[in-house]
Amino acid sequence: MASDQENNRQRLKQLLGKPGNGNCADCGAADPEWASYTLGVFVCLSCSGLHRNIAQISKVKSILLDPWSSTEVEFMDSVGNNAAKAKYEQIVPAFYYRPTHKDCILLREQWIRAKYERKEFLCVERQEPYSAGYREGFLWKRGRDKGQYLSRKFILSEREGVLKYFNKHDAREPKTIMRINTLNATFQPTKIGTAHGLQITHLKDNSTRNIFVYQEDGKEMVDWFNAIRAARFHYMQVAFPGASTSELLPKLTRNYIKEGYMEKTGPKHTEGFKKRWFTLDDRRLMYFKDPLDAYARGEVFIGSRENSYTTLPGLPPNIQGYHWQFGITIVTPDRKFLLVCETEEDQKDWIAALQTVINRPMLPQEYAVEAYFKHKP
Numbered sequence: 001m002a003s004d005q006e007n008n009r010q011r012l013k014q015l016l017g018k019p020g021n022g023n024c025a026d027c028g029a030a031d032p033e034w035a036s037y038t039l040g041v042f043v044c045l046s047c048s049g050l051h052r053n054i055a056q057i058s059k060v061k062s063i064l065l066d067p068w069s070s071t072e073v074e075f076m077d078s079v080g081n082n083a084a085k086a087k088y089e090q091i092v093p094a095f096y097y098r099p100t101h102k103d104c105i106l107l108r109e110q111w112i113r114a115k116y117e118r119k120e121f122l123c124v125e126r127q128e129p130y131s132a133g134y135r136e137g138f139l140w141k142r143g144r145d146k147g148q149y150l151s152r153k154f155i156l157s158e159r160e161g162v163l164k165y166f167n168k169h170d171a172r173e174p175k176t177i178m179r180i181n182t183l184n185a186t187f188q189p190t191k192i193g194t195a196h197g198l199q200i201t202h203l204k205d206n207s208t209r210n211i212f213v214y215q216e217d218g219k220e221m222v223d224w225f226n227a228i229r230a231a232r233f234h235y236m237q238v239a240f241p242g243a244s245t246s247e248l249l250p251k252l253t254r255n256y257i258k259e260g261y262m263e264k265t266g267p268k269h270t271e272g273f274k275k276r277w278f279t280l281d282d283r284r285l286m287y288f289k290d291p292l293d294a295y296a297r298g299e300v301f302i303g304s305r306e307n308s309y310t311t312l313p314g315l316p317p318n319i320q321g322y323h324w325q326f327g328i329t330i331v332t333p334d335r336k337f338l339l340v341c342e343t344e345e346d347q348k349d350w351i352a353a354l355q356t357v358i359n360r361p362m363l364p365q366e367y368a369v370e371a372y373f374k375h376k377p
Helices: 004-015 045-054 070-078 080-088 104-115 122-132 219-238 245-251 345-356 365-373
Strands: 033-037 041-043 060-064 133-142 149-157 162-166 177-180 184-187 198-204 208-216 260-266 274-281 284-288 298-301 308-313 326-331 336-341
Touching: 004 070, 033 045, 041 045, 041 080, 045 060, 045 104, 045 219, 070 080, 070 274, 104 219, 122 219, 122 284, 133 219, 149 208, 149 219, 177 198, 177 208, 184 219, 198 219, 274 345, 298 365, 308 345, 336 345
Parallel strands: none
Antiparallel strands: 033 041, 033 060, 133 149, 133 208, 149 162, 162 177, 184 198, 198 208, 260 274, 260 336, 274 284, 284 298, 308 326, 326 336
C-alpha cells in the first residue's frame, strides 16, 4: 500500500494539472516545483527563494522533496494559483509592470511583496506612490565625468509632462529636463553594478542621453519605475486616442533588444577597428566607448527590408585592421557599417537581433526619425 506521504505527493502533482497551477503564480515560469502552503500558490524555485523573504506570510516547500500533510494538500486544493490571483491581483493598474521569469530579482521580489505583504492591489490608496501623477525624491545619480554617484533630487510631473533633476537640493532651476514623450527606463543591475540600478534614457536633439540611478530601498526604485510607466501611459492615451490599452502597454518602457561589445571601423573602411559597447534600442543601434557613458559616440538608424536595409555575415574583401574574426555588414541606403564580433555565437545573436528589426515594416513616425538621421550633420 502507498504511504500517506506518497498519496499526498501524488495529489499535489495532480493539482499542478489544474488550470493556472502549471505556471509559477508570480513570474509565469512553466512547471513550478515549489509551493507556498500558507498562501496556497504554486511557484518556481527562483520565486520560492523570494517568498522566504516574507516568511511571516509565506512558507514554502518543495513539492517533490519535502513532506506534506493531508491538511496542507487540502488547503492547496482549496486555493490554487487562479483563486490567489483573483484575490491578490484584484486591481493591478494597467501600466503596472508585471515581471516575468526573465526579469531581474528586484522587480520580481517587489511584485511578490506588493501582492502578498503590502496588499497593494486590494486598495487603490496603497498605489499612491506611483499612481498620483507626481513624485519627488532623492536618487543616487552617476556623474557624467568622474563616474561617482551623487544624491540628486528628482521630480516627475505628469502635468508638466517631464522628469527633471536638480544638482543642488535647494536649486530653483533643474539641471536637466526630460520630456515624458521620449523617456524610457530599464533595470540594468549587471551593467550598473548594483541590484537596484536603473538606466533612464531620453532624447536630446534626437540623440540619446543616458542617466544611471539607484536607491538602497528596492520598493522606492520600483515605485519610480512604475511612476514613469504611469506617466508614459497617460501621455500616450492622450497622444494616441484611438489606440487600445494592449497596443500602448509594450510602448511604456522597453528593454534593449541586445547589448554587448563589438569592433567597428569608420565610414571610409580604412581606419583601424575599435572596440565599442553597442546597444540596440528599437531602431537605434548606438555605440559607446564605455557601457556607462552618458552619450553615444554614434547612432545608426535600422530601417526595414522594404527600405533597403539588410544585414549580412562577414565583411567585404580586402578589409583589414580588425582583431576579432566574426564580421557583420549592415547595409543601409546610404552606406555600409562594418562590425566584428568576438565569437561566432555573438555574431549569430547580433544578426538575429538586427533581423527582427529589419523584418518589421516601418511605422509612419519612424520615417521622420530616419529622415533626421539622414540629415544629421
